[in-house]
Amino acid sequence: MSRLSVNINKIATLRNARGGNIPDVLKAAKDCERFGAQGITVHPRPDERHITRKDVYGLKPILSTEFNIEGYPSREFLNMVLEVLPAQVTLVPDPPDVLTSNAGWDTVADRDKLKEIISELKKSGIRTSIFVDTQLENIRGALDTGTDRIELYTEPYANEYSTNRDKAIAPFVKAAELANSLGLEINAGHDLNLENLAFFNENIPNLKEVSIGHALISDALYLGLENAIQLYKRCLK
Numbered sequence: 001m002s003r004l005s006v007n008i009n010k011i012a013t014l015r016n017a018r019g020g021n022i023p024d025v026l027k028a029a030k031d032c033e034r035f036g037a038q039g040i041t042v043h044p045r046p047d048e049r050h051i052t053r054k055d056v057y058g059l060k061p062i063l064s065t066e067f068n069i070e071g072y073p074s075r076e077f078l079n080m081v082l083e084v085l086p087a088q089v090t091l092v093p094d095p096p097d098v099l100t101s102n103a104g105w106d107t108v109a110d111r112d113k114l115k116e117i118i119s120e121l122k123k124s125g126i127r128t129s130i131f132v133d134t135q136l137e138n139i140r141g142a143l144d145t146g147t148d149r150i151e152l153y154t155e156p157y158a159n160e161y162s163t164n165r166d167k168a169i170a171p172f173v174k175a176a177e178l179a180n181s182l183g184l185e186i187n188a189g190h191d192l193n194l195e196n197l198a199f200f201n202e203n204i205p206n207l208k209e210v211s212i213g214h215a216l217i218s219d220a221l222y223l224g225l226e227n228a229i230q231l232y233k234r235c236l237k
């Protein structure tokens with residue numbers, strides 16, 4: 001069964017809109033765990049538009065499930081995660097001003113840089129994952145970086161799902177089969193939702209974990225957080 005890590009960025013977006021502490025991001029993270037989340041994901045960005053450094057430090061001691069921190073590996077980011085020591089760090093190649101993540105790593109061109117960073121993180125006992133698209137050379141290249149896992153960037157799947165879901169899933173199945181054969185573990189995320197998640201999970205062999213934020217928190221406005229988390233988990237059975 002694949003595990004659900006709830007990305008709480010959007011709860012912080014709402015909080016930051018007024019500058020106070022409503023909603024309380026740390027409490028929301030604990031509530032997500034209580035409602036069944038098997039992990040909490042955050043993606044602190046340099047402008048702290050949602051998750052702040054303070055949130056990252058505040059979350060670590062209170063979480064009882066897997067803490068996954070995503071981000072671009074600037075020296076500042078690396079120093080923070082090496083202090084906080086989450087269970088998993090997901091490296092994402094985002095420039096600082098990007099609206100949201102929109103590409104995976106070029107694992108061939110960035111191999112040496114990724115290798116060095118991944119080795120540093122692994123020495124501290126942190127599991128590593130790198131955000132990648134489905135190009136097979138990027139999956140093969142991921143192996144050379146020494147990463148434990150890849151996170152498949154699922155926006156192209158989500159975009160095509162409603163027009164042709166078989167076509168949408170095909171490159172992901174190929175990428176997952178190759179990753180499995182290389183011994184790379186597989187996570188996935190970006191724009192997964194209640195409509196497209198079950199089909200993705202059914203078709204991707206050995207999918208370890210999905211991280212979902214935007215759609216799940218949006219659904220929670222209508223369904224409530226507990227119901228939303230339970231409905232997403234049902235798609236992962």
Ligand SMILES: CC(=O)[C@@H](O)[C@H](O)COP(=O)(O)O
Pocket residue numbers: 009010043045070092099100101131189190213
């Ligand atoms: C790597 C990834 O797909 C997610 O972390 C996504 O980038 C969420 O970030 P935002 O919430 O800032 O859009």
Ligand SMILES: NCC(=O)COP(=O)(O)O
Pocket residue numbers: 007041070151188189190191192211212213214215216
């Ligand atoms: N790694 C993907 C993630 O954490 C959440 O992405 P999204 O569901 O907000 O698109």
